[in-house]
Amino acid sequence: MEKLLEVKDLTIHYDTDAGSVEAVNNVSFELNKGETLGLVGETGAGKSTVALGIMQLVPNPPGVIKSGQIIFEGKDLVTTSEKEMRKIRGDKISMIFQDPMTALNPVKTVEDQIVEVISLHQNLSKKDALVKACEMLELVGIKAERITDYPHQFSGGMKQRVVIAIALACNPALLIADEPTTALDVTIQAQVIEMMAKLKNELGTSMILITHDLGVVAEMCDKVAVVYAGEIVEYGTLEDIFEDPNHHPYTVGLFGAIPDLDKETDRLSPIDGLMPDPMNLPQGCNFSPRCPHATEKCKTVNPCACEVGPGHTIKCHLFAKEAE
Amino acid sequence: MGKKLLEVKNLKKYFKTPNGALHAVDDVTFTIEEGKTLGVVGESGCGKSTLGRTVLGLLESTDGHIIFDGEDVTHVNKAKFHELRRDMQIIFQDPYSSLNPRMAVADIIAEPLEIFNICKTKEEKEEKVKELMDLVGLDQRFINSYPHELDGGRRQRIGIARALALEPRFIVCDEPVSALDVSIQAQILNLMQDLQEQRNLSYMFITHNLSVVKHISDDIMVMYLGQMVELCEGKELFKNNLHPYTKALLSAIPKASIKSKIDRIVLRGELTSPINPHPGCRFAPRCNYAGDECFSVNPTLEEILPGHFVSCHKVKEINNL
Amino acid sequence: MANNNVTSAPKKKSHGAEIWHRFKKNKLAVIGLIVITIMVLAAILAPLIAPYGFDEQNYSETFIRFSPKHPLGTDNLGRDILSRLLIGSRVSLTIGFIAVGIGLVFGGLVGAIAGYYGGTVDDILMRIIDIIMAIPQIIFAISICSALGPGLVNTMIAVGIAGAPNYARILRSSILSVKQQEFVEAATAIGASDFRIITKHIIPNSLSGLIVQASMGVGRAIISAASMSFVGLGIQPPNPEWGAMLSFGRTYFRDYGYMILYPGLFIFIAVLSMNLIGDGLRDALDPRLKR
Numbered sequence: 001m002e003k004l005l006e007v008k009d010l011t012i013h014y015d016t017d018a019g020s021v022e023a024v025n026n027v028s029f030e031l032n033k034g035e036t037l038g039l040v041g042e043t044g045a046g047k048s049t050v051a052l053g054i055m056q057l058v059p060n061p062p063g064v065i066k067s068g069q070i071i072f073e074g075k076d077l078v079t080t081s082e083k084e085m086r087k088i089r090g091d092k093i094s095m096i097f098q099d100p101m102t103a104l105n106p107v108k109t110v111e112d113q114i115v116e117v118i119s120l121h122q123n124l125s126k127k128d129a130l131v132k133a134c135e136m137l138e139l140v141g142i143k144a145e146r147i148t149d150y151p152h153q154f155s156g157g158m159k160q161r162v163v164i165a166i167a168l169a170c171n172p173a174l175l176i177a178d179e180p181t182t183a184l185d186v187t188i189q190a191q192v193i194e195m196m197a198k199l200k201n202e203l204g205t206s207m208i209l210i211t212h213d214l215g216v217v218a219e220m221c222d223k224v225a226v227v228y229a230g231e232i233v234e235y236g237t238l239e240d241i242f243e244d245p246n247h248h249p250y251t252v253g254l255f256g257a258i259p260d261l262d263k264e265t266d267r268l269s270p271i272d273g274l275m276p277d278p279m280n281l282p283q284g285c286n287f288s289p290r291c292p293h294a295t296e297k298c299k300t301v302n303p304c305a306c307e308v309g310p311g312h313t314i315k316c317h318l319f320a321k322e323a324e
Numbered sequence: 325m326g327k328k329l330l331e332v333k334n335l336k337k338y339f340k341t342p343n344g345a346l347h348a349v350d351d352v353t354f355t356i357e358e359g360k361t362l363g364v365v366g367e368s369g370c371g372k373s374t375l376g377r378t379v380l381g382l383l384e385s386t387d388g389h390i391i392f393d394g395e396d397v398t399h400v401n402k403a404k405f406h407e408l409r410r411d412m413q414i415i416f417q418d419p420y421s422s423l424n425p426r427m428a429v430a431d432i433i434a435e436p437l438e439i440f441n442i443c444k445t446k447e448e449k450e451e452k453v454k455e456l457m458d459l460v461g462l463d464q465r466f467i468n469s470y471p472h473e474l475d476g477g478r479r480q481r482i483g484i485a486r487a488l489a490l491e492p493r494f495i496v497c498d499e500p501v502s503a504l505d506v507s508i509q510a511q512i513l514n515l516m517q518d519l520q521e522q523r524n525l526s527y528m529f530i531t532h533n534l535s536v537v538k539h540i541s542d543d544i545m546v547m548y549l550g551q552m553v554e555l556c557e558g559k560e561l562f563k564n565n566l567h568p569y570t571k572a573l574l575s576a577i578p579k580a581s582i583k584s585k586i587d588r589i590v591l592r593g594e595l596t597s598p599i600n601p602h603p604g605c606r607f608a609p610r611c612n613y614a615g616d617e618c619f620s621v622n623p624t625l626e627e628i629l630p631g632h633f634v635s636c637h638k639v640k641e642i643n644n645l
Numbered sequence: 646m647a648n649n650n651v652t653s654a655p656k657k658k659s660h661g662a663e664i665w666h667r668f669k670k671n672k673l674a675v676i677g678l679i680v681i682t683i684m685v686l687a688a689i690l691a692p693l694i695a696p697y698g699f700d701e702q703n704y705s706e707t708f709i710r711f712s713p714k715h716p717l718g719t720d721n722l723g724r725d726i727l728s729r730l731l732i733g734s735r736v737s738l739t740i741g742f743i744a745v746g747i748g749l750v751f752g753g754l755v756g757a758i759a760g761y762y763g764g765t766v767d768d769i770l771m772r773i774i775d776i777i778m779a780i781p782q783i784i785f786a787i788s789i790c791s792a793l794g795p796g797l798v799n800t801m802i803a804v805g806i807a808g809a810p811n812y813a814r815i816l817r818s819s820i821l822s823v824k825q826q827e828f829v830e831a832a833t834a835i836g837a838s839d840f841r842i843i844t845k846h847i848i849p850n851s852l853s854g855l856i857v858q859a860s861m862g863v864g865r866a867i868i869s870a871a872s873m874s875f876v877g878l879g880i881q882p883p884n885p886e887w888g889a890m891l892s893f894g895r896t897y898f899r900d901y902g903y904m905i906l907y908p909g910l911f912i913f914i915a916v917l918s919m920n921l922i923g924d925g926l927r928d929a930l931d932p933r934l935k936r
Contacts, residue, residue, distance in 0.1 A: 190575075268513055
């Protein structure tokens with residue numbers, strides 16, 4: 001398997017008047033060609049900041065990449081110039097945002113918007129670009145004759161398809177999808193997921209899928225990183241996360257909090273408390289104030305990622321003991 | 325069987341639009357017993373929120389009857405409407421826009437108490453507000469905070485405290501947890517269950533999230549474009565669903581498990597809005613089983629199995645009944 | 646800190662205190678506020694601090710550009726310009742604030758009614774407003790003033806009414822958007838009366854746009870009043886007013902430019918300060934910019 005993207009110790013902070021928001025801390029992961037990585041976590045966990053970091057779109061000020069490397073096709077994006085990044089964005093790496101309603105320009109036709117991306121990055125004649133644009137629409141399941149329509153003439157699910165068509169127009173090596181189906185209804189979500197899975201196989205695109213929905217992860221991902229308060233607390237293959245008995249207490253909490261359709265549960269077991277304020281992270285392990293297994297050590301020493309199986313790491317003292 | 329608290333019969337709510345009448349709620353019938361929860365599921369635009377507001381009287385119904393505690397409250401005067409607020413309340417979806425940003429937590433929770441002159445003195449009112457905050461698990465140190473200083477879960481607790489201030493018997497919960505993160509969602513769901521037990525509350529729980537509705541509901545009603553397609557006991561719906569839309573809806577949920585890969589029924593097309601709908605089943609254009617009859621004749625809600633109502637021409641054929 | 650449950654409830658921080666906290670961060674707005682405060686204080690204390698009376702003529706000291714006795718010089722009648730500016734600021738600033746007040750009351754009322762009730766009421770009121778807005782504001786003010794006759798009160802009324810349509814539109818549109826917020830529906834659901842909904846929920850949330858517009862409107866009203874004096878309709882001589890002084894000085898401005906420089910400068914500074922305050926208020930009142 002060929003390595004496409006490697007993120008090493010990425011740390012991104014937002015320096016504001018009130019203090020430094022530690023949005024992403026020492027995040028590391030790898031992505032091979034054709035693989036899908038799921039970044040799972042709750043609002044404010046820093047998932048989207050990681051994505052913006054890879055795109056080099058962290059708003060600056062206040063956002064600063066404090067340290068780390070993002071190696072994409074052998075090149076460190078952190079040190080890449082803005083001019084070069086502009087060539088990479090939309091061509092080699094593209095991004096899909098959560099809300100399809102605002103991601104499209106309402107006063108331009110779909111044709112204009114797809115052709116724009118294609119002609120920006122590929123040396124195609126106007127005619128060829130149009131042909132390619134029609135192909136892309138057909139690919140996402142929209143009839144090519146609708147290409148002259150404006151975004152408002154499409155429904156929510158169709159708009160998200162258009163957004164995906166634009167993102168895939170230049171056949172990117174990496175697609176970052178930030179909650180691509182959250183704004184959609186379940187039956188429409190099912191359509192979009194099915195289509196994305198099909199396209200991924202056909203085009204061999206690698207994908208980073210950002211979501212809070214473990215169900216979507218189970219459907220689409222090969223690898224999963226569970227993100228909590230700016231850190232990856234558990235990282236492994238889909239099987240590791242869903243089948244392995246060893247888990248980070250936060251992952252256990254996440255699973256316990258969703259009502260299971262196949263089982264009868266009288267009460268849910270939510271995680272107590274709230275996500276810590278990223279401006280004021282707790283001492284030691286970030287999860288310790290909410291963790292049912294927290295010990296004195298957890299409150300003072302930040303744990304390292306411990307390998308519990310090949311490629312399956314958990315950032316928790318509970319598992320460090322076993323290793324000793 | 326418990327005491328019937330709310331009975332809704334053939335309720336209709338049409339909106340006038342420039343393009344014709346929008347049939348937001350069309351011929352909906354159900355009952356809710358004391359201390360029970362009716363879950364209302366459907367996708368966006370199926371009329372579930374309109375149904376909730378019409379039942380409460382916040383929207384005037386076009387036709388049909390709403391009977392609350394044995395009394396017909398379909399069309400009531402202002403005074404009676406006011407009085408009914410003490411029994412019927414609502415919890416909103418968006419904990420951000422449903423709280424007045426200019427009011428402190430204490431003022432928001434105290435507002436219903438002020439309107440109904442429940443507390444004689446200022447001290448009494450403050451006592452009551454603190455009591456309500458304890459009830460919904462909101463730390464008293466937030467009493468003087470403003471909503472924007474709090475997170476979604478805490479804000480939703482304020483909304484719940486406000487709804488409970490008048491000690492209602494029936495609460496419409498309009499997607500109360502869909503704006504919240506999963507871990508917070510579970511906290512709020514547990515809180516709502518506890519409150520139901522303590523106070524014998526009846527809920528009408530509106531949501532698009534099927535796992536949530538299954539967890540909290542006694543009975544579940546599935547809606548599609550303003551019409552009810554299936555109504556039965558919650559467990560029954562997940563074990564033995566009969567309507568083709570319900571089947572597709574349930575199979576569309578991504579499961580947080582990699583063991584049980586099911587054959588997914590992927591529906592074609594999308595929801596439209598029911599403006600001047602043609603006669604016939606509204607689901608027919610997306611249905612895999614639709615026949616000629618489905619496009620011309622309105623299906624009626626029938627009790628196919630005991631306590632299990634379905635509105636579909638082909639239900640027996642599809643399920644081999 | 647987050648889990649420290651023993652922390653007692655923080656003292657109630659009013660909404661005003663919070664706005665002030667954010668307003669303070671905008672340095673330019675604070676400077677504007679200081680300047681306007683000084684101007685208002687000077688206007689209030691003008692009779693005490695002005696070295697001469699505003700109509701004190703001294704024919705032996707006409708057209709003095711600068712002297713220790715007259716730091717800003719004297720005019721053709723030997724009147725001290727500084728004293729006239731200070732006394733004149735009472736008139737100019739009063740017109741500015743009161744005219745905006747009149748505009749706010751009329752415009753706000755019309756806008757609130759149109760926005761809350763909607764439908765036909767809204768249509769009729771807004772068409773009337775549209776018609777008024779089709780007339781240039783200054784011409785409208787001049788026509789009102791020529792109908793009522795010149796004078797301080799009439800100038801304020803004319804400038805105020807001419808500005809009212811603006812406020813009506815702003816308040817109407819913000820009420821329309823606030824009305825759709827869920828907390829208004831929530832108030833209905835807990836049984837709040839129409840009056841309570843309007844006064845406690847809708848108005849407080851609709852005012853921020855109006856406040857910003859009004860603060861900038863003060864500057865505009867000062868200019869309008871000055872223009873009216875300039876064409877001879879506003880304040881009548883010998884009463885000093887910045888616009889009137891400007892108008893009066895134009896006869897001599899080729900040789901004695903300072904006579905229009907100082908009144909012009911005062912108008913400029915006052916208007917600029919009010920605009921800076923308006924800018925600052927807009928940022929301070931916008932909840933999206935919190936933190």
